[in-house]
Amino acid sequence: MSIDPEISGARTEELVIEAREAQRDRKAGRIQRVGDHLRREWQIYLLLLPTIIWLLLFLYKPMYGLQIAFKDYSVFRGIADSPWIGFEHFETLFNNDQFIRAIRNTLIISVYSLIIGFPVPILLALMFNEVLNQGFKKATQTIVYLPHFISSVIIAGIVITAYSPSAGIVNTVIGWFGFDPVYFLTRPEWFRPIFIGTGIWQEAGFQSIVYLAAIAGVSPTLYESAVVDGASRWQMMWKITIPSILPTIIIMLIIRIGNILEVSFEMIILLYQPATYATADVVNTFIYRQGIQGGQYDLAAAAGLFNAVVAFVLVITANTISKRYSRTSLW
Amino acid sequence: MINMNLYSRGDRAFVILNMVLIGLFALSALYPFIYIASLSLSSGFEARAGNVILTPVGFTLEAYERVLSERMFWISYRNTFIYTIGGTLMSLAFLIPGAYALSRTQLFGRRFWNFMVAFTMWFNAGLIPFFLNMRDLGLLDSYFGIMIGFAVNGFNLILLRNFFEAIPKSFEEAARMDGANEFQVLWKVFVPLSKPAIATVALFCIVSRWNGFFWAMVLLQDEEKIPLQVYLRHVILELSDDEEFASTLLTSTYSFETVSAAIIVCSIIPIIIIYPFLQKYFTKGIMLGGVKE
Structure with missing residues (x-):
């Protein structure tokens, strides 16, 4: 028996039409549902809209503009119409001694800041915890948090004044011991110690807050039973406090390592000068000089893109590790 | 937390040493400010000679007279107030509604919108594309540009979103029963309940506005629009090379150092005034912001 091809064809067609209609109905249903949802909840979207437009206009649009890193950008042609040149800017950068030096300086300054600066707030928090006189504790905490709130221009102003060869307090003190004044801020070998020391001085107190909060979360019964066992303050600190805040310490360490390319370049711009570029010039100051001061936007954008991609990978890696390590994720 | 009498006698030396070390650290944090304040009140001659250590030497207010008679000082001070107040209000106008919308469970694509926010914290186009974007938007040299x-x-x-999310549903139910719409729920229920979180965010904005200098320096060419920090940078970094200024020093009792110090003192004072609030709310903010997203 043969099947009439015409009938069979019509059947198929009918089925197809039916299926299409069903799909259209589902689609219409979905549109209807979305419509209903928007009619009911439009106010929420209206509240969200300004923030989204802002993000697109001020943070996502510059990401589109990043393409000039691969273009021969000219101000007159604009971002979209400038010709593509591939990786030429990156080749130029990696053959540029100044850029290589900037990467090296960035890493050296961050690693030293991390090694020297990371333990200081932990130490401070442990020490604050051992202070029993509440008045003294409050007063000293108030003082050590203060530098965090002072602008980098003022901090730089204080540094410049304090290290000034003519009137600065540092050279005055050096003078007491019979040494000649040193013009610290023009000496490449002094830039990093001064910069890193200033950073620790400004932020260590404030960073101790996180650890103080962690210490406050340690159960008092642990200390009480330790006292019953005759433990000293020193033993309690090593055997109870430090192990209890270890997870916080590790999370903070991971965050710091993730942000290792983030050197506070605003402060460097204020403190460095051509004489100290050799040790002070970091990637962001290089970008600032080449791009904003020098007008080589495309080359500087390529340097920025390199920096941002490496930073992104580091942050994501750090986050993944911390997520695995501590069940409370960072974001 | 720990009782005084739980405290053995052998620990006393440890406690005293600890207090001495903390005291020294606190002094090191405070000393630069005392030094600058004393410098600003000393005569230029004593300052140059390096005789100012702790207290003013050759007390004079001439450095302040010089600073306060500068037209640019007042202009930049006024501009900083405009940027700080205007910028903070503008931030709140975006942040409060945005954070509220992101905290609503019925928001469609909530994960997507939240990711869109979080992504900007991990990846940033960088200085140059941001600068070119501001230029293309016509926001160079504009008060509005700096604020927005x-x-x-x-x-x-x-x-702010985390804080809103933590507010129990029961608070808004009464308002909903009375037929309140989203705007009313936000304004009459969430905002009053979130005063500490909003104060924290407002203070974050105020401090970063007051202290911000880099973008103001890059985006503003017109001297009449620069904020205090940019003016301060000009005085501290460039005035020492300024010959006209140097010549006025010969006939006066102030010096470059005392004038810089006086401007520094003038720009720190507002921060000191709001410092009690800063300390209180920033500590809270660190705890609230600890767990992101």
Whole structure:
């Protein structure tokens, strides 16, 4: 028996039409549902809209503009119409001694800041915890948090004044011991110690807050039973406090390592000068000089893109590790 | 937390040593400010000779007279107030509604919108594309540009959203029963309940506005629009090379150092005034912002 091809064809067609209609109905249903949802909840979207437009206009649009890193950008042609040149800017950068030096300086300054600066707030928090006189504790905490709130221009102003060869307090003190004044801020070998020391001085107190909060979360019964066992303050600190805040310490360490390319370049711009570029010039100051001061936007954008991609990978890696390590994720 | 009498006698030396070390650290944090204040009140001659150590030497207010008679000082001070107040209000106008919307469970694509915010905290196009974008938007040299260009910040948005999310549903139910719409629920229920979180975010904005200098320096060419920090940078970094200024020093009792110090003192004073609030709310903000997203 043969099947009439015409009938069979019509059947198929009918089925197809039916299926299409069903799909259209589902689609219409979905549109209807979305419509209903928007009619009911439009106010929420209206509240969200300004923030989204802002993000697109001020943070996502510059990401589109990043393409000039691969273009021969000219101000007159604009971002979209400038010709593509591939990786030429990156080749130029990696053959540029100044850029290589900037990467090296960035890493050296961050690693030293991390090694020297990371333990200081932990130490401070442990020490604050051992202070029993509440008045003294409050007063000293108030003082050590203060530098965090002072602008980098003022901090730089204080540094410049304090290290000034003519009137600065540092050279005055050096003078007491019979040494000649040193013009610290023009000496490449002094830039990093001064910069890193200033950073620790400004932020260590404030960073101790996180650890103080962690210490406050340690159960008092642990200390009480330790006292019953005759433990000293020193033993309690090593055997109870430090192990209890270890997870916080590790999370903070991971965050710091993730942000290792983030050197506070605003402060460097204020403190460095051509004489100290050799040790002070970091990637962001290089970008600032080449791009904003020098007008080589495309080359500087390529340097920025390199920096941002490496930073992104580091942050994501750090986050993944911390997520695995501590069940409370960072974001 | 720990009782005084739980405290053995052998620990006393440890406690005293600890207090001495903390005291020294606190002094080191405070000393630069005392030094600058004393410098600003000393005569230029004593300052140059390096005789100012702790207290003013050759007390004079001439450095302040010089600073306060500068027209640019007042202009930049006024501009900083405009940027700080205007910028903070603008930030709140974006952040409060945005954070509220992101905290609503019925928001469609909530994960997507939140990711869109969080992504800006991990990846940033960098200085040059941001600068070119501001230029293309016609926001160079504009008060409005400085205020709007930095209005939203992922960290503040997420901090506020987390706070809104933690407010129990029962608070808004009464308002909903009375037929309140979203705007009314936000304004009459969430905002009053979130005063501490909003104060924290407002203070974050105020401090970053007051202290911000880099973008103001880059985006503003017109001297009449520069904020205090940019003026301060000009005085501290460039005035020492300024010959006209140097010549006025010969006939006066102030010096470059005392004038710089006086401007520094003038620009710190507002921060000191709001410092009690800063300390209180920043500590809270760190805890609230600790767990992002």
